[in-house]
Amino acid sequence: MAMPTGAAHICRLAGRTVSSLSVRHRPAVSLPARRCYLSTSTGNNLQFKLDERTAHSSLDLFKKDTAVIYRMLGLDPTRVQDNPERFRDWAVVFGNEKISSGRSYWEVTVKKSQEFRVGVADSLMSRDGCVGTNNCSWVFGYAQRKWFAMTSNKIVPVTLVGKPDRVGILVDYEAGTLALVDIEKPRIIHTLRVQFKAPLCPAFGLWDGELLTHSGLEEPDGLK
Structure with missing residues (x-):
């Protein structure tokens, strides 16, 4: 049965992949209590790569796992290792570092995508979820030529951004803030205020084109 036009539109705006709508249901797998990441970041020189174990089957990593490209058909989910790390229904991938304190900063080249989300989770x-749709992920997104901030499925428009080739992400764990940074000025464009309660990972959703991450950077002066 065809999906009603309205329902399809809502699913698309929420970020669900085309291929995921036809994937047969698999039982949910509980995440282990301990996760294998490289280390825990406590400063703003966060160095990370994208974690292939978490990548949805429609996402391919390249440039030594610092970049990701979206492929509409993607891989056959039955040919991808089914493990509790991997996103099953949504085109999401995590970074392989955790953030549990301090200020962390990285940048993302976004010029080759027209629909994406970048932030932390x-x-x-x-x-089984998607970044931005629950109370344990916080993102800035771009779709339909507009920017927005999103958490718990609540969308707040972000204005005066345009479409830069590259943006910065600044996390202050203790202050409970996630900021979108204009790297040309530099200046903070928009801030989400959060009460972080658990270790975070850099988080990315992608439904068009590609993203390239840049980590291990110094925080630009003047953002504090």
Whole structure:
């Protein structure tokens, strides 16, 4: 049965992949209590790569796992290792570092995508969910030529951004803030205020084109 036009539109805006709508249901797998990441970041020189174990089957990593490209058909989910780390229904991938204190900063080249989300999420977030749709992920997104901030499925428009080739993400764990940074000025464009309660991972959703991450950077002066 065809999906009603309205329902399809809502699913698309929420970020569900085309291929995921036809994937047969698989039982949910509980995440282990301990996760294998490289280390825990306590400063703003966060160095990370994208974690292939978490990548949805429609996402391919390249440039030594610092970049990700979206492929509409993607891989046959039955040919992808089915493990509790991997996102099952949504085109999401995590970074392989955790953030549990301090200020962390990285940048993302976004010029080759017209629909994406970048931000952070609880490292133990359910792999059945999508970043921005629950209370354990916080993102800035771009779709339909507009920017927005999103958490718990609530969308707040972000204005005066345009479409830069590259943006910065600044997390202050103790202050409970996630900021979108204009790297040309530099200046903070928009801030989400959060009460972080668990280790975080850099988080990315992608439904068009590609993203390239840049980590291990110094925080630009003047953002504090």
